[in-house]
Amino acid sequence: MSGNGAFKALIVGGSVGGLAVAHELRAIDADVAVYERSTGRTQARGAGIVMQPEVEALLTRLGVSASSVSVELHERQQLHTDGRAALYRAPQLMTAWDTLYRALREPLAPVCYRLDSSLRTVRVDGAEVTAAFTDGYTAQGNFLVGADGIGSMTRRLLDATSQPTYAGYVAWRGLEPESALPDHLLDLLSGRFTFFGASGMQMLCYLVPGANGEREEGSRRVNWVWYVNVEESDLPHLLTGRTGKQFTYFLPPGELPPETADQIIAEADTSLPPQFAELVRLSDVFMQPVFDLPPRRMVADHAALIGDAAGTVRPHTASGTSKAFGDAAGLAAALRDWTPSQELPAQALHAWELHRLSRLLTLAESGLQLAARSMLGVPEGGQFFRSEGSLGEPG
Numbered sequence: 001m002s003g004n005g006a007f008k009a010l011i012v013g014g015s016v017g018g019l020a021v022a023h024e025l026r027a028i029d030a031d032v033a034v035y036e037r038s039t040g041r042t043q044a045r046g047a048g049i050v051m052q053p054e055v056e057a058l059l060t061r062l063g064v065s066a067s068s069v070s071v072e073l074h075e076r077q078q079l080h081t082d083g084r085a086a087l088y089r090a091p092q093l094m095t096a097w098d099t100l101y102r103a104l105r106e107p108l109a110p111v112c113y114r115l116d117s118s119l120r121t122v123r124v125d126g127a128e129v130t131a132a133f134t135d136g137y138t139a140q141g142n143f144l145v146g147a148d149g150i151g152s153m154t155r156r157l158l159d160a161t162s163q164p165t166y167a168g169y170v171a172w173r174g175l176e177p178e179s180a181l182p183d184h185l186l187d188l189l190s191g192r193f194t195f196f197g198a199s200g201m202q203m204l205c206y207l208v209p210g211a212n213g214e215r216e217e218g219s220r221r222v223n224w225v226w227y228v229n230v231e232e233s234d235l236p237h238l239l240t241g242r243t244g245k246q247f248t249y250f251l252p253p254g255e256l257p258p259e260t261a262d263q264i265i266a267e268a269d270t271s272l273p274p275q276f277a278e279l280v281r282l283s284d285v286f287m288q289p290v291f292d293l294p295p296r297r298m299v300a301d302h303a304a305l306i307g308d309a310a311g312t313v314r315p316h317t318a319s320g321t322s323k324a325f326g327d328a329a330g331l332a333a334a335l336r337d338w339t340p341s342q343e344l345p346a347q348a349l350h351a352w353e354l355h356r357l358s359r360l361l362t363l364a365e366s367g368l369q370l371a372a373r374s375m376l377g378v379p380e381g382g383q384f385f386r387s388e389g390s391l392g393e394p395g
């Protein structure tokens with residue numbers, strides 16, 4: 001079953017965490033196969049990603065320099081409501097989900113990466129793991145890794161008790177070609193990490209590589225995120241697409257109904273510095289509500305969870321991706337030298353779980369503190385985007 005490899009790993013979820021664990025397990029000689037629910041990989045999911053050391057380390061091992069997949073920033077600036085900016089020096093590399101995905105996916109060309117594969121059940125029989133997918137396909141291996149994100153089916157199958165809970169705010173987002181922006185906005189935003197904060201909202205913006213990884217001026221994209229407090233009862237309305245389709249964790253680009261777009265522009269004109277309001281107006285806005293998924297277990301019989309499937313951190317730490325990469329590297333270290341004819345290295349897996357849960361809790365705590373500083377998800381912060389019929393006044 002494991003070919004030339006030490007063992008065969010079935011990886012559920014083919015986003016950046018799934019690809020990172022595929023590389024890490026291949027490096028210890030495992031055969032890997034990746035099963036991804038999406039039918040295509042073209043969505044602007046995840047948008048901008050701040051380059052972090054764990055991501056850089058894996059890219060370096062793949063022969064890819066972090067700077068070759070990033071846009072370099074030199075400064076940070078805080079915008080005030082009246083549009084004035086306070087600047088300070090802070091060099092940083094910014095990449096994007098699709099740029100990183102491509103850098104990780106290309107070297108995995110020989111590996112099985114099956115799209116349209118939504119996990120339905122997992123069965124463990126000795127050292128044989130069978131994953132069954134909703135289209136009737138089944139796959140056999142010796143170890144299963146759940147890298148299937150916040151709504152993880154793997155997690156539900158292994159640990160039915162924990163559920164994501166809404167954090168009290170959403171992220172309106174945009175990812176626009178820089179060529180679509182007027183010069184005065186580009187002059188302000190280019191080369192800088194720009195922030196704005198007010199009670200119950202925070203907005204940030206930076207440039208990332210273009211849709212095909214371009215880094216040269218004129219071909220990059222402008223990535224922005226506007227965190228805003230929204231009552232849970234208003235979520236279903238805001239997560240309804242323009243054709244009436246109901247979304248749960250992500251309202252994709254192109255789905256924003258015109259009346260919500262008008263509401264967003266009106267709120268941006270009222271609450272944001274004029275430059276950010278203009279940016280919102282120019283963008284094809286999409287949305288991600290922020291959820292907390294508290295961690296519980298990461299290891300089960302011949303299976304493990306990594307990345308968001310294991311537990312989430314608030315996006316303000318900019319470390320969700322790097323946490324997934326750290327989980328992946330540690331899991332491979334724990335499984336090094338294991339072959340399916342042996343008992344699982346239970347001690348090493350347990351040590352990995354403890355170490356990664358502790359890292360996750362530290363990051364989660366820091367994310368909560370950063371959110372609280374902007375009154376995000378706290379009752380004292382304002383509430384925005386109330387739908388008709390909601391109780392209370394707009395914040």
Ligand SMILES: Cc1cc2nc3c(=O)[nH]c(=O)nc-3n(C[C@H](O)[C@H](O)[C@H](O)COP(=O)(O)OP(=O)(O)OC[C@H]3O[C@@H](n4cnc5c(N)ncnc54)[C@H](O)[C@@H]3O)c2cc1C
Nearest residue numbers: 013015017037118119148149153171307308315318320321
């Ligand atoms: C608003 C916002 C901003 C963020 N900004 C940043 C940032 O700047 N930097 C950063 O590092 N992180 C950021 N994050 C966090 C980051 O997006 C995640 O931590 C990261 O994407 C985790 O990767 P993952 O591979 O674990 O999960 P995901 O990227 O969620 O991938 C899970 C994959 O599993 C697939 N899948 C789901 N269910 C199944 C199934 N049943 N069968 C098969 N496949 C399945 C999905 O289609 C998906 O491809 C942000 C998050 C939010 C909400």
